[in-house]
Amino acid sequence: MSWLRGALLLLVFAPAVGCRYDDPRVADLPDTGGGSPTHRPGQPCLLCHDFAIAGTIYQRASDGRGVQGAAVAITDDAGHEMVATSNSAGNFYLEVRSGLGAPQPGRQGNLRIPWEPVFPLRIKVSLGGLEKQMRTSVHREGSCSICHSLNGAGTDTVSKIFLEDTP
């Protein structure tokens, strides 16, 4: 059945095929992970993928690798609640799929949702007793990494999404 899983993953990530990654925000960043749901952690997923919301969770802001199993709880302005779980690279991604009655967890960080999320969104991340509430709402950007930059905080960016404060 591994071929079937591979085919399904290819189907999900097919929109990325042909993506030239020429956006200056990703052009110089490495393509690790080989086109699977674990590739390009920490990079702005929606530049290539037709996801509703997607991002990468880290245990600490200083970590180079994302954390698996973090629950990303998203509440939209219509009161829809959606919870995705990060994969081995820390990635999670939400896709709109018509015909579903309720959000349906997929594999490897995927959550299929029956509606377009209504902005603004409120987001909370938790894992093993650690919990972080995002202190602002998300008003239109579905790629977390547009603001939560791998390059760290700047005038128009903040740190990666992390669970644990470090001294």
Place this chain on the structure above:
Amino acid sequence: MRALLWTAMALGLLALAVALTGCQSAEPTDTLAELDVATWQRQVDPYVGARCATLDCHGMAGRPLRIYSELGLRLRAELRDQPITAEEQRLNVESVAGLDPGVAAASHLLLRKPLALAAGGIAHKGTQIWASREDPGYRCLYGWMIATPDAAACSAAYELVKIPAATP
């Protein structure tokens, strides 16, 4: 007789002109006051910072309405994780002042963009934020713009959008 008729017609036209002028004066004419930085800092900035100034909206350099805020766009990178500065707040007021110069408060883009279309608003990529002019957010900004600050409205508006610093 003809002269009397002409005089009557002229008087009629004059009366019509006066009536029309009267109609026009029924439109909103609240003049935009000189925008007060101190009131903005004290009352308006917390609400606008939380509601409008996220990094994916008006917290972007280059936006016609560009707003600095503690958790959004910062004037300098070293200000990240620091409280909003008076300089950033003053620059926020400058951005508002440059947005729609010379326009009366009630017609100003700052108030009409977030207002629902049904209530007289105009298209806004950031959605229709205020259902009516009674929304505390509208009253907060309107009061500031006409130099009649409404601290209670600003406070109520901020309470609706603020997110606590830490979860219990």
